[in-house]
Amino acid sequence: MSGLLPDRRTVLTAAVATSVAVAFADSSIVVLALPDLYGAFDTTIVGVSWVITSYNLVVAVAAAAAALARIDAYRAAQVGLVLFCAASAGCAAAWSLAGLIAFRCVQGLGAALLLASSLALLGGLRGSRARGAALWTTVAVLGAALGPVLGGVLTQLFDWRAIFVVQAPVAAVALLATRGAHALADEPRRRRRRGALAADAALGLVFAALVGALFLAVLLVITVWGLQPITGALVVSALPAATLAVRPLGRDLSPPVAVGGGALLLAAGLAALALLPRVSNALVALALAFCGAGIGLAVPVLTRSSLDAESGLVRSGAITVAARHAGLVLALALVAPLLTGSLDDAGRRALLGGTKEILDANIPIRKKVPIALALRDALERAPRGEVPDLRQPFDDAGARSSSHVREARDDLVTTLESALTRGFRPAFGLAALFALLSIVPAIRLRRAA
Amino acid sequence: MRRLAVLLAAAVALVVVELSVGAIGFGKPKLANPCTDKPAFSGGGLDGEVQRFVLTGLNGAACRLHTTREELVLSFVPAAGTKRVRWDRATIDAALRAGFHRAIEDTEQRGPAGYVIGHLLDVIVGAPLDFLLDVTR
Numbered sequence: 001m002s003g004l005l006p007d008r009r010t011v012l013t014a015a016v017a018t019s020v021a022v023a024f025a026d027s028s029i030v031v032l033a034l035p036d037l038y039g040a041f042d043t044t045i046v047g048v049s050w051v052i053t054s055y056n057l058v059v060a061v062a063a064a065a066a067a068l069a070r071i072d073a074y075r076a077a078q079v080g081l082v083l084f085c086a087a088s089a090g091c092a093a094a095w096s097l098a099g100l101i102a103f104r105c106v107q108g109l110g111a112a113l114l115l116a117s118s119l120a121l122l123g124g125l126r127g128s129r130a131r132g133a134a135l136w137t138t139v140a141v142l143g144a145a146l147g148p149v150l151g152g153v154l155t156q157l158f159d160w161r162a163i164f165v166v167q168a169p170v171a172a173v174a175l176l177a178t179r180g181a182h183a184l185a186d187e188p189r190r191r192r193r194r195g196a197l198a199a200d201a202a203l204g205l206v207f208a209a210l211v212g213a214l215f216l217a218v219l220l221v222i223t224v225w226g227l228q229p230i231t232g233a234l235v236v237s238a239l240p241a242a243t244l245a246v247r248p249l250g251r252d253l254s255p256p257v258a259v260g261g262g263a264l265l266l267a268a269g270l271a272a273l274a275l276l277p278r279v280s281n282a283l284v285a286l287a288l289a290f291c292g293a294g295i296g297l298a299v300p301v302l303t304r305s306s307l308d309a310e311s312g313l314v315r316s317g318a319i320t321v322a323a324r325h326a327g328l329v330l331a332l333a334l335v336a337p338l339l340t341g342s343l344d345d346a347g348r349r350a351l352l353g354g355t356k357e358i359l360d361a362n363i364p365i366r367k368k369v370p371i372a373l374a375l376r377d378a379l380e381r382a383p384r385g386e387v388p389d390l391r392q393p394f395d396d397a398g399a400r401s402s403s404h405v406r407e408a409r410d411d412l413v414t415t416l417e418s419a420l421t422r423g424f425r426p427a428f429g430l431a432a433l434f435a436l437l438s439i440v441p442a443i444r445l446r447r448a449a
Numbered sequence: 450m451r452r453l454a455v456l457l458a459a460a461v462a463l464v465v466v467e468l469s470v471g472a473i474g475f476g477k478p479k480l481a482n483p484c485t486d487k488p489a490f491s492g493g494g495l496d497g498e499v500q501r502f503v504l505t506g507l508n509g510a511a512c513r514l515h516t517t518r519e520e521l522v523l524s525f526v527p528a529a530g531t532k533r534v535r536w537d538r539a540t541i542d543a544a545l546r547a548g549f550h551r552a553i554e555d556t557e558q559r560g561p562a563g564y565v566i567g568h569l570l571d572v573i574v575g576a577p578l579d580f581l582l583d584v585t586r
Binding site: 246249252253257261264265268269271272275276277278283286287290293297346349350351352353355356359360361362363364365366368415418419420421422423 | 450452453456457459460461463464467468470471472475476477478479480481488489490491492496499500504507517518519520522523
């Protein structure tokens, strides 16, 4: 390492840090592309959700295994980057949903190896464990928070495959960079310090809560409100923006206060999402900003508390990664059936409300009957789980020229969107509960401190 | 610490504001009671009279079947995926006829013009309704 010039070292550090950020971002990067994947592979909501779940599940399991095994950080990083690079190319070229999920599993395995070993690698590049851990923590937070935004922009500008196309070269460059680097020597394994386990538990619960902000909020604005991916990405970008904005504040707070305050902000932001009083991008962005502020305060402190370099750099990094992704997987497993059930009820309420709007609409019966029949046909044609386009029958009936038809169309769409938005309430509520629960292990963190 | 307190207060304020501007009832369709409420349709002219007449008839039928007019309508749309028709044909016929008679009574009570329109609709709609119910039986 000492032979590297500072500039060259900076470039190598940036290359490795970027690949780590991408591996963290991959937990949520395809969320905004889910509707595209749903259409491309003609699958079910549960089927398409495995594109996200499979990655996080494999990262959690493989990172836990890496924590138990004794692995060489340098070799693990290289193998991880090779797997990640190849699997990203495979995801980009996937011909079926099963193929995509299989490549996502391989990508998750590569990511787990990379994330677990990158702590020692970044420590070597930055010259000390503390500086390496600080950079690792920063890119971990940014990667997770920026994932949906990056995915949304790439999906709308190009295609869902672009999300994976850009990842392969990032991993390839990092792979080349690691050839000139050396990982810090791993410490002999010791018992982890007091409080590290509590930090793992709190970190897992915070990331379980993040499912609400990173996944549910994105699904709401894209699939129910019909925003384009870039517009959705703009709304969601309030989250990483707030995460960055509160970082100076986090440095002024004691760790327990930062974690407790962050968890409360995250819970309040999720509660605000659960209690939306209308369809409003501004309210979602505001609620996500509070979630982002909570993440910016709690996650860096928890990650620092979870990372215990004295007990082994790779082991420590692997445990932290496993805790984060286990939280995501746990929440995905609980939230998916809850959301499916509540959306079924919401769909029924939406139909009743929509029928009321049509019956009471102040439009002539010669227009009302064809509109009602066309709406029935649209319902029949819509694939299960997809919100049909109900604007078209009104537009065909002259919504552009008739204010009454236009008003009926807008009332119907608002009624449907409102009912379906309400259907997200239990899932957001569960995510808020996870955020509040994270305070419990954080209290143990305080005692340990 | 003070900045954190301000942030937390702002987050709680957002939730309180949401609750105060209707978060509790948001997304819940306000379905009318078919036994007591009049149709909310506000259109005028002959078209308006016909629609109000039909909607009152639907209300009457739904009231008789102890359901809402929306559920009654959707129960005939298989794609809606709501409860399928859960009444036998004779019950539906009786409910529709009862609804129709309630619609005539309601229309006739709206002054002399309503009396005339109610009688007219009885003649115009009544016979085809009987015919349709008999034919589809």
